[in-house]
Amino acid sequence: MRAMHAMNQTKGGPTVNYRGRLKVRNVVRLSCAPLAAMLVTAALTAGGWSSGTADANERSGPTPATLVTASIRKSGKIVAITTPYPPAEFLEKTGKIYTGWEIQLTNAIVKLLHLQVSYLTATNTDDIPSVESGRAQISPGSWTITAQREKIVQFVPDFLAGTQFFLSKSSTLKVNSKTALCGLSVAVLAATIEATAARAQTKKCTAAGKAKIDIQDYPTEAAVTLAIESGRAQVGWTGSPQAEYLVEQQPTKFKLGGKDFTIAPLGIVVSKHLPGLAKAMAAAMNVLIQKGTYARTLKRWGVSSGGIHHSAVVK
Secondary structure, rough: OOOOOOOOOOOEEEEOOOOOOOOOOOOOOOOOOOOOOEEEEOOOOOOOOOOOOOHHHHHHOHHHHOOOOOHHHHHHHHEEEEOOEOOOEEHHHHHHHEOOOOHHHHHHHHOOOOEEEEEEEHHHHHHHHHHHHHOOOEEEEEEEOHHHHHHHHHEEEEEEEEEEEEEEOOOOOOOOOOOHOOOOOEEEEOHHHHEEEEHHHHHHHOOOOOOOOOOEEEHHHHHHHHHHHHHHOOOOEEEEHHHHHHHHHHHOOOOEEEEEEEEEEEEEEEEOHHHHHHHHHHHHHHHHHHHHHHHHHHHHOOOOOHOOOOOOOOO
């Protein structure tokens, strides 16, 4: 399905070597038509812009904040755009505040950089084009790092993950591998690694004389889940942390299928026009890793297995 970056195994977990190039899928590039986006505030504060100040130790020497692009440092604000993708990023019950492990890390990074962040909600296919066009500066969206995407945006690596199938709790299907998908209806989030993998697999199905896959693309992860719950699709295909979180939260409605054990690096998207911001964010991520904030955040959300030990800008 995809070629992995080389990974070095160290005590306590993997370290990603980004000298390789991961060719997974083509990014969906739209003309950046006006978004029906909703402005929501970060979960770091009670409301408004999320911000923070450095402690005395951070002020005593060079800090990640000194790397921030001058124009961003002057304004003191950035805009992040994302699509709900629990448990990495999603809206709390009020529908006004974002939370999730990647959002909490993003907020912690912003605090170290002495910036403020606000969040825009959009469909999955709008996120990267919005960063590319300047509508937003970053996108925390559990984005798989690919060579195709590196042509138009930068990445601050923050996680490692694979993909997994999930089904209705009442389903009698045995879906333990991609080959079992032939002839089935499969719901995927548009413009994702799963959407591309499903298209590659359906070609293999027909080449082997089997029925093609009925691939159903949806604009949000919630729509993918609803497709399975309503019976419109038989199998959901999503990121392994997302599938596991869904089943944990709703065990009477859903169950896990087989897992794709191919692991790939994920990251926060940053505009290519802001190299200083990307470097600053990676430096801040490493501070969080060194202080243990990163590990504690992943543990809190039950996703520690995807942790990394160092972050370096991929561009």
